[in-house]
Amino acid sequence: MTNSAHDEPDRHGRHADDLEVRLILEAIYERYHYDFRDYAGSSLRRRLKAGQQRFGCANLSQLQGRVLHEPEVFRSVLSDLTVQVSEMFRDPEYYRALREQVVPVLRTFPSLRIWVAGCSGGEEAYSMAILMKEEGLLDRTLIYATDISQEALAQAQAGVYRVDQVPLYTENHRASGGVGSLSEYYTAAYDHVLMDKSLKERIVFSDHSLSTDSVFAEVQLVSCRNVLIYFNRALQDRALGLFTEALCRNGFLGLGARETLRFSAHAGEFVEIAAKERVYQKRSA
Known part of the structure; x- marks a missing residue:
């Protein structure tokens, strides 16, 4: 079985997914002024992928387009990116x-x-x-x-x-x-x-x-x-x-x-x- 083009690294060892993550975070920053560019990579990727699946996007580039042009999609993705897990007197x-x-x-x-x-x-x-x-x-x-x-x-x-x-x-x-x-x-x-x-x-x-x-x-x-x-x-x-x-x-x-x-x-x-x-x-x- 061969990997898809998305999974194959370029000549610098980078994956298309890595570039897509950077681009969607840059787009969110430029469009909405929320800055997630220095958040931990693995956690961000997992949450963005969840949004991609929820909105039926083939890849993060498609999700980026929807985030830029559909405010309700952005609000949903923002909810994914901002972890809201807490309880009173936790620890x-x-x-x-x-x-x-x-x-x-x-x-x-x-x-x-x-x-x-x-x-x-x-x-x-x-x-x-x-x-x-x-x-x-x-x-x-x-x-x-x-x-x-x-x-x-x-x-x-x-x-x-x-x-x-x-x-x-x-x-x-x-x-x-x-x-x-x-x-x-x-x-x-x-x-x-x-x-x-x-x-x-x-x-x-x-x-x-x-x-x-x-x-x-x-x-x-x-x-x-x-x-x-x-x-x-x-x-x-x-x-x-x-x-x-x-x-x-x-x-x-x-x-x-x-x-x-x-x-x-x-x-x-x-x-x-x-x-x-x-x-x-x-x-x-």
């Missing part, structure tokens, strides 16, 4: 580390700003707001929850989640050291729950790209979890540079369980506070 030990090792320092600030970068459907932003409320800090805290997906931001701002997810959220909250019951922070109706207004009032949901945008505020804590794993090394360093610039002296950075500062150009600007939970503190000088 409870991370939130326990925040309670025990970060909150005591945050108490020393007269006002607090927290940046939840890549907030997806808002679960992490509401988890952070609940933690701050339980620690008596929410009234002086403003949480910036950012994402590149307008669809995700709309869901986050609505604060509506499936009721069948609540048992998992409740167990995560308990394991994180939560005070009282998670049910204090939502209202149940039919098969969904609505997050409490007192939490929403302290969260600003906003469009922000770690690929192209700049720092917008000084903050005491940045929480960006399970986002950097989808970036290549250059984009990881760009994002970590933004976080470093945004953090005040002695501010804190929280990453996902499979993410680390160890090989970053910014590693020397932080000290490790909770190694397993990936919590770091910016050096004072």
Whole structure:
């Protein structure tokens, strides 16, 4: 059996698929100003292929044409490219580390700003707001929850989640050291729950790209979890540079369980506070 022309490398060892991936990402950037060009290759290819199959395209070049000329196709592909997988108090030990090792320092600030970068459907932003409320800090805290997906931001701002997810959220909250019951922070109706207004009032949901945008505020804590794993090394360093610039002296950075500062150009600007939970503190000088 012979390979198709798409599978055969050119004289430089490159495959047609590689070129098509680069071209569709460049087209998305030029047409819609979403920059995925420095996202990790294997993950991007898998998601683009899923879109290709869903729309019955023979190859990525055909999908590119539809993305450029059919906004509804672009919105669907964008949803594929922006991973929206989250849960409240995901990795409870991370939130326990925040309670025990970060909150005591945050108490020393007269006002607090927290940046939840890549907030997806808002679960992490509401988890952070609940933690701050339980620690008596929410009234002086403003949480910036950012994402590149307008669809995700709309869901986050609505604060509506499936009721069948609540048992998992409740167990995560308990394991994180939560005070009282998670049910204090939502209202149940039919098969969904609505997050409490007192939490929403302290969260600003906003469009922000770690690929192209700049720092917008000084903050005491940045929480960006399970986002950097989808970036290549250059984009990881760009994002970590933004976080470093945004953090005040002695501010804190929280990453996902499979993410680390160890090989970053910014590693020397932080000290490790909770190694397993990936919590770091910016050096004072």
